Every structure is written in C-alpha cells, then in structure tokens.
Amino acid sequence: xxxxxxxxxxxxxxxxxxxxxxxxxxxxxxxxxxxxxxxxxxxxxxxxxxxxxxxxxxxxxxxxxxxxxxxxxxx
Numbered sequence: 001x002x003x004x005x006x007x008x009x010x011x012x013x014x015x016x017x018x019x020x021x022x023x024x025x026x027x028x029x030x031x032x033x034x035x036x037x038x039x040x041x042x043x044x045x046x047x048x049x050x051x052x053x054x055x056x057x058x059x060x061x062x063x064x065x066x067x068x069x070x071x072x073x074x075x
Contacts, residue, residue: 008034018043019050 010025021040027033042048051067 018048023054 007029008025008027012023012025014021014023019040019042021038023039024037026035026037036054040050
C-alpha cells in the first residue's frame with residue numbers, strides 16, 4: 001500500500017490455481033470512489049472460463065469447495 005497526499009494505492013500480486021496477475025485499487029485524493037484494475041492471465045494453453053469476485057478474506061484452494069460461501073469472506 002502506498003499513500004501520498006491522501007491518495008491510496010493497493011497492489012496485490014497473485015499466482016495460484018493456474019491463474020496469475022495483479023489487482024490495483026486506487027483512490028484519488030478527496031474522492032470516495034475506488035478504481036479497481038484487474039490484469040489476469042492463465043497458465044493453461046487451453047481456453048478456460050472463470051467466475052471471480054472480490055472478498056474481504058482469501059480463498060483457500062486446498063479446501064474441498066474453495067469458492068463456496070462458507071469458505072469466502074464477505075463481499
């Protein structure tokens with residue numbers, strides 16, 4: 001996280017379950033809105049579809065149902 005004159009930037013890098021990329025959260029000074037930029041790439045050579053969301057807590061892919069509502073934090 002970096003802050004400068006009330007500007008907030010959070011940058012998260014990930015590489016898990018065959019997907020890698022980054023997410024940037026940006027809030028300009030004096031603004032309440034946050035811009036979210038997502039950059040994803042798949043390590044698979046074959047086309048794949050993914051459903052995704054942003055949650056308060058991490059997803060643990062080693063559980064039996066990693067994307068079930070019982071495993072995810074609040075949205």
